[in-house]
Amino acid sequence: MMRPLTIAACFALTLVAATAAAQEPAKAPAPAAASTAAPAAAKGNPETGRMLTYTCQGCHGVQGYKNAYPNYHVPKIVGQSPEYLVNALTEYKKGARKHPTMQAQAQSFSDQDIADIAAFLSSAK
Known part of the structure; x- marks a missing residue:
């Protein structure tokens, strides 16, 4: 039961990071923008x-x-x-x-x- 929840949590965080990167293309390179913007997008x-x-x-x-x-x-x-x-x-x-x-x-x-x-x-x- 723990594995699906872990996978689901990883999927959600990946989705949030991708959404944040798509919304802020003018900022730093994609990895940095995704990691700094993820909490704001969530x-x-x-x-x-x-x-x-x-x-x-x-x-x-x-x-x-x-x-x-x-x-x-x-x-x-x-x-x-x-x-x-x-x-x-x-x-x-x-x-x-x-x-x-x-x-x-x-x-x-x-x-x-x-x-x-x-x-x-x-x-x-």
């Missing part, structure tokens, strides 16, 4: 994220809720790490994680939206 706006997660509460805000078809356990997302949330939403967006509702939701989000959502959900109680 940080989203929690207030914007709160607005974006309004519909998430319909499923994720109900204790013990399961979808009717297919029968998935709906995980608690509040308090998860931002890296996990960014990775999960990005995988749904790309189709690597399979759940029709989550794929449809994630495809509507920009990378900044995903960072904002992760910032809010990871800090919410």
